[in-house]
Amino acid sequence: KAIHLKDYLPPAFLVQQVDLCFRLDDHHTRVISRLQLQRNPARKEHDLPLVLQGQQLQLIELKLDGRTLSSSDYELTDEQLTLTGVPDSLVLESEVEIDPLSNTALEGLYQSSGNFCTQCEAEGFRRITFYPDRPDVLARFTTRIEADQSRFPVLLSNGNPIERGELPDGHHFVTWEDPFPKPAYLFALVAGQLHPVKDTYTTLSGRQVALEVWVEKENLHKCDHALRSLKAAMQWDEQTYGREYDLDIYMIVAVNDFNMGAMENKGLNIFNSSCVLADHRSETDMAFHRVESVVAHEYFHNWSGNRVTCRDWFQLSLKEGFTVFRDQQFSADQHSPAVERIQQVAMLRTAQFAEDAGPTAHPVRPESYIEINNFYTLTVYEKGAEVVRMLSELVGRDTFRKGSDLYFERFDGQAVTVEDFVACMAEVSGLDLSQFMRWYSQAGTPQLTAESHYNPTARTFTLTLRQHTPATPGQDLKEPLLIPVKLGLVGPSGQDLPMEVNGELWGQERVVHLKEQEQTWTFHNLDAEPVPSLLRGFSAPVRLLLDRSPEQLAFLMTADSDGFNRWDAGQQLALLAIRELINQQQCGAAMMLNPALIQAYRQLLDAQVTDPAILAEMLQLPSEAYIAEQYDQVDVDAIHLARDYARKTLATALYPAFLKLYQQFAKNQAWSAEAAAVAGRRLKNTCLGWLVATESEEALQLAQRQFEQADNMTDQLAALICLAHAEDTTSGDPALKAFALQWAHDPLVMDSWFSAQVTRPHPDALERVKLLMAHPAFSLKNPNKVRALIGAFVNQNRHNFHRRDGSGYALLADTVIELNRINPQIAARLVIPLTRFRRMDDYRKGLMKNELERIRAEKLSPDLFEVIEKSLAQ
Ligand code: ARG
Ligand code: ZN
Numbered sequence: 002k003a004i005h006l007k008d009y010l011p012p013a014f015l016v017q018q019v020d021l022c023f024r025l026d027d028h029h030t031r032v033i034s035r036l037q038l039q040r041n042p043a044r045k046e047h048d049l050p051l052v053l054q055g056q057q058l059q060l061i062e063l064k065l066d067g068r069t070l071s072s073s074d075y076e077l078t079d080e081q082l083t084l085t086g087v088p089d090s091l092v093l094e095s096e097v098e099i100d101p102l103s104n105t106a107l108e109g110l111y112q113s114s115g116n117f118c119t120q121c122e123a124e125g126f127r128r129i130t131f132y133p134d135r136p137d138v139l140a141r142f143t144t145r146i147e148a149d150q151s152r153f154p155v156l157l158s159n160g161n162p163i164e165r166g167e168l169p170d171g172h173h174f175v176t177w178e179d180p181f182p183k184p185a186y187l188f189a190l191v192a193g194q195l196h197p198v199k200d201t202y203t204t205l206s207g208r209q210v211a212l213e214v215w216v217e218k219e220n221l222h223k224c225d226h227a228l229r230s231l232k233a234a235m236q237w238d239e240q241t242y243g244r245e246y247d248l249d250i251y252m253i254v255a256v257n258d259f260n261m262g263a264m265e266n267k268g269l270n271i272f273n274s275s276c277v278l279a280d281h282r283s284e285t286d287m288a289f290h291r292v293e294s295v296v297a298h299e300y301f302h303n304w305s306g307n308r309v310t311c312r313d314w315f316q317l318s319l320k321e322g323f324t325v326f327r328d329q330q331f332s333a334d335q336h337s338p339a340v341e342r343i344q345q346v347a348m349l350r351t352a353q354f355a356e357d358a359g360p361t362a363h364p365v366r367p368e369s370y371i372e373i374n375n376f377y378t379l380t381v382y383e384k385g386a387e388v389v390r391m392l393s394e395l396v397g398r399d400t401f402r403k404g405s406d407l408y409f410e411r412f413d414g415q416a417v418t419v420e421d422f423v424a425c426m427a428e429v430s431g432l433d434l435s436q437f438m439r440w441y442s443q444a445g446t447p448q449l450t451a452e453s454h455y456n457p458t459a460r461t462f463t464l465t466l467r468q469h470t471p472a473t474p475g476q477d478l479k480e481p482l483l484i485p486v487k488l489g490l491v492g493p494s495g496q497d498l499p500m501e502v503n504g505e506l507w508g509q510e511r512v513v514h515l516k517e518q519e520q521t522w523t524f525h526n527l528d529a530e531p532v533p534s535l536l537r538g539f540s541a542p543v544r545l546l547l548d549r550s551p552e553q554l555a556f557l558m559t560a561d562s563d564g565f566n567r568w569d570a571g572q573q574l575a576l577l578a579i580r581e582l583i584n585q586q587q588c589g590a591a592m593m594l595n596p597a598l599i600q601a602y603r604q605l606l607d608a609q610v611t612d613p614a615i616l617a618e619m620l621q622l623p624s625e626a627y628i629a630e631q632y633d634q635v636d637v638d639a640i641h642l643a644r645d646y647a648r649k650t651l652a653t654a655l656y657p658a659f660l661k662l663y664q665q666f667a668k669n670q671a672w673s674a675e676a677a678a679v680a681g682r683r684l685k686n687t688c689l690g691w692l693v694a695t696e697s698e699e700a701l702q703l704a705q706r707q708f709e710q711a712d713n714m715t716d717q718l719a720a721l722i723c724l725a726h727a728e729d730t731t732s733g734d735p736a737l738k739a740f741a742l743q744w745a746h747d748p749l750v751m752d753s754w755f756s757a758q759v760t761r762p763h764p765d766a767l768e769r770v771k772l773l774m775a776h777p778a779f780s781l782k783n784p785n786k787v788r789a790l791i792g793a794f795v796n797q798n799r800h801n802f803h804r805r806d807g808s809g810y811a812l813l814a815d816t817v818i819e820l821n822r823i824n825p826q827i828a829a830r831l832v833i834p835l836t837r838f839r840r841m842d843d844y845r846k847g848l849m850k851n852e853l854e855r856i857r858a859e860k861l862s863p864d865l866f867e868v869i870e871k872s873l874a875q
Pocket of ligand 1: 298
């Protein structure tokens with residue numbers, strides 16, 4: 002069942018041309034395919050059989066070079082079709098029947114809100130027709146779509162439309178041709194009642210490209226932002242990477258039922274509607290940002306993924322890590338680089354670090370898998386992007402561009418590997434990157450321990466860095482990595498000191514390369530003890546272990562020249578204080594918040610606001626998930642109580658300052674999309690959260706007023722969450738009711754309504770989840786709804802999910818068992834929090850394992866089987 006990277010072999014047959022014809026029908030769609038195949042010269046030595054993948058296909062007819070085959074001419078299983086003794090060059094024609102309306106897995110051809118759409122990555126094409134469904138088989142496609150004209154007026158596929166016409170019985174057809182050879186995972190088809198918003202873009206070399214966003218009629222007013230983002234991304238890729246778009250048309254389609262964020266199908270991206278639609282009345286600033294970054298991400302795939310694609314699915318990070326890095330650079334250029342970095346890292350070191358520490362830990366390039374869909378992970382995407390970021394830091398930005406130019410030029414039209422990419426970077430930089438390759442093969446988060454010593458008589462400062470990567474399942478031994486550590490030494494006056502090492506002048510900032518398990522650097526000519534600022538900009542995805550006093554952290558919070566590290570110093574200071582509170586609880590002592598944290602917050606609030614976006618980030622306490630990451634034994638209740646206590650204590654102590662800031666940013670504004678307005682809303686709503694933490698009458702009234710008067714979703718939803726999370730439900734419940742009445746017609750807004758309720762920190766949250774699962778707007782068949790309700794509860798309401806009575810675990814297991822039959826991909830993702838039992842107390846561990854055993858007793862999809870087996874094997 003498991004597939005291994007080391008077993009890779011090139012395909013036995015290549016496909017020159019694919020001609021498809023779809024006769025669309027709810028339960029009885031016919032797919033007629035004509036493949037021109039040829040033996041792969043690279044495998045010519047054997048008389049290999051022709052193997053085509055196919056799942057849930059009903060074979061109607063099969064012809065080889067025009068001759069109809071009978072069932073004795075081939076071998077057919079649930080998974081594949083095998084033909085032996087075929088000529089070196091052949092034409093294979095097949096007709097199959099499929100049932101899109103019963104397809105709830107949302108892989109292959111399915112229906113969403115009455116429209117047909119496809120999702121073929123990674124292995125969905127085999128649910129459409131028999132095909133060598135692997136990314137290293139690239140072919141030219143034509144696609145003819147036939148359907149009822151009134152139900153399906155719009156018929157889309159990859160490339161350019163070349164023919165259209167009427168057919169008998171009110172049917173019509175359109176034929177599309179994609180001139181670029183592509184793997185089957187980039188195939189797409191859409192049919193239905195959709196409406197376009199159109200624009201154009203002129204490329205750097207002067208070609209006109211038609212841009213179209215296709216949506217349901219009621220969403221036509223929500224497309225401007227996606228189009229604006231697309232044009233910005235197209236221009237950015239020309240300027241930054243020298244990459245131009247290559248077809249005459251670029252289409253984006255929004256669908257309501259989608260397993261992931263979006264899909265980069267050639268010329269025809271299909272998007273989860275939550276990643277395209279944005280109107281300020283119904284979507285938050287965060288949603289706007291997400292739309293912009295996902296639109297850009299899918300666009301960037303046209304080069305990093307489509308023109309140059311992956312040899313096999315083990316290389317997934319070749320396209321995803323690089324493309325996430327590219328979309329992160331894009332966002333940094335559109336907005337504040339420091340804020341972007343802070344938000345990326347906050348996510349990485351909670352969610353990705355947790356993955357690295359859990360039962361499904363895997364390297365950026367996995368070595369084996371049972372179900373590839375389980376590997377569209379934070380490790381492949383986000384850690385993969387960190388690895389590319391480190392490469393770009395190591396070789397330098399200009400050299401990185403030379404390396405990417407070489408990569409795109411050398412491998413255009415090919416399916417390649419991570420080695421091919423890194424080799425380009427090595428070639429243009431002259432660096433030996435062989436040690437660096439371990440970042441792709443070693444799972445787990447490296448720990449970086451730093452120790453320093455100042456010698457006042459010698460006026461030297463020594464810094465020792467040590468690395469250690471803890472064992473992960475199946476990988477006990479870890480070799481030292483090449484870790485780039487960007488650092489500076491901050492002097493007592495708050496300035497970065499010039500660094501001198503072995504007579505060499507380093508300037509005020511430097512990236513040192515930690516290659517050994519342990520290395521020491523000695524800095525000379527220092528008149529006073531500096532405070533080291535390490536891992537600036539989070540220069541490597543590691544866990545930094547470094548003892549610093551509250552005073553040193555408070556100092557760095559204001560003095561560090563690196564914006565990211567100023568923020569991180571604040572996070573570490575808060576973490577220190579919260580850990581003290583956890584200790585106090587565990588010793589049965591009364592909680593007492595470290596005054597250094599209150600003082601640091603006071604300083605933040607009293608200073609003149611120069612950058613509201615950064616200040617809003619500085620005013621976020623570390624999440625419960627990040628706090629939990631610091632412990633081998635996680636006490637969820639103590640963590641929740643400690644954080645809650647810190648929050649209430651700070652809110653009470655600094656109430657007037659929060660109120661002043663709230664009022665300063667609450668006045669005058671009608672909604673605007675400007676960066677300053679976005680930052681202002683974020684800061685204002687952060688302050689509102691702090692004020693409401695006290696549950697004072699006045700604060701709740703402020704929230705109530707903002708809820709009623711808001712002219713945009715950012716403000717309305719922030720106020721709603723404040724009200725809905727208050728212990729006293731007298732204002733929250735009516736607000737939730739009013740909100741549901743106002744937004745019942747908009748499924749995306751209702752997603753936020755579900756999440757707002759189930760993330761409520763109080764003990765009634767679980768009861769509410771159960772009630773809401775019966776709400777008419779909820780459906781287990783819609784992944785967005787599952788994520789908004791169950792996903793939000795299990796991932797963002799940790800102490801309620803981990804209730805000691807086990808009812809959170811049971812609820813998740815019940816849901817996963819049901820989803821296993823409906824949508825295996827979503828089931829396998831949703832179950833993850835239940836598999837993270839290793840750091841829990843023995844009692845909860847037992848409860849969690851029991852639920853996993855209960856799931857295991859079911860007839861499981863490969864997706865869920867793989868996750869459950871790995872977690873019970875730990
Ligand atoms: N390639 C897509 C993206 O990152 C993700 C689609 C993956 N879908 C899946 N079912 N595994 O933009
Ligand atoms: Zn992607």
